[in-house]
Amino acid sequence: MPQIIFLPHAVFCPDGLVVEVEPGVSVLEVAHDNHIEIESACGGVCACTTCHCIIREGFDSLNEADELEEDLLDKAWGLEAQSRLSCQAIVGDEDLTIEIPKYSLNHAAEAPH
Secondary structure (H helix, E strand, O other): OOEEEEOOEOOOEOOOEEEEOOOOOEHHHHHHHOOOOOOOOOOOOOOOOOOEEEEEEOHHHOOOOOHHHHHHHOOOOOOOOOEEEOOOOEOOOOOEEEEOOOOOOOOOOOOOO
């Protein structure tokens, strides 16, 4: 079973976290299931960029981004070559290391899940 390492983030995960997960779930689901409240203003349906994350290790094991996700990512704060929307990044068979960016382009943050 692959592990996801969430790197420390001052707001969402101050100490970082390592969890084992079943392949086939989204990074956003894993985060929320483990009380890492990454923003998802659209509810995780690939309609915004608030759940943007950077895949520091294991990028190639994820499903490919579709055209809609890539178009949305162009609007994300701090975009990098290894950026994904966590609602669309589906865990494969390899370990992942995830960085949650310092900022997100969300003008109205939602309540915790």
